[in-house]
Amino acid sequence: MDLNSVRIEINKIDKEIVACMEKRFNLAVEIGKYKKENNLPVYDEVREKKVIESCIGYLNNKNYASHIEYIYMQIMNSSKELQL
Numbered sequence: 001m002d003l004n005s006v007r008i009e010i011n012k013i014d015k016e017i018v019a020c021m022e023k024r025f026n027l028a029v030e031i032g033k034y035k036k037e038n039n040l041p042v043y044d045e046v047r048e049k050k051v052i053e054s055c056i057g058y059l060n061n062k063n064y065a066s067h068i069e070y071i072y073m074q075i076m077n078s079s080k081e082l083q084l
């Protein structure tokens with residue numbers, strides 16, 4: 001294994017992840033505005049369970065399931081903070 005070339009691959013993936021996270025946060029902010037205007041609660045437990053279930057479903061290697069669950073809980077915690 002060539003450490004440097006694998007790190008270069010990781011750097012590229014990180015760039016994509018951050019771009020996607022930024023888009024996702026922007027959308028969460030939009031939803032937050034809608035929720036405020038319509039007096040809806042920020043936290044939607046059913047939706048969060050569905051998001052996590054779907055994301056675990058996208059995995060080829062289900063050994064990563066608990067990690068995806070943890071990461072998505074953190075992402076959605078950030079979304080909720082951004083919606084306040």
Ligand SMILES: O=C(O)C(=O)C[C@]1(C(=O)O)C=C[C@@H](O)C=C1
Binds near residue numbers: 075
């Ligand atoms: O779908 C929503 O209602 C959102 O506000 C987005 C989102 C998310 O980040 O996916 C954030 C908070 C909710 O508890 C559920 C989901």
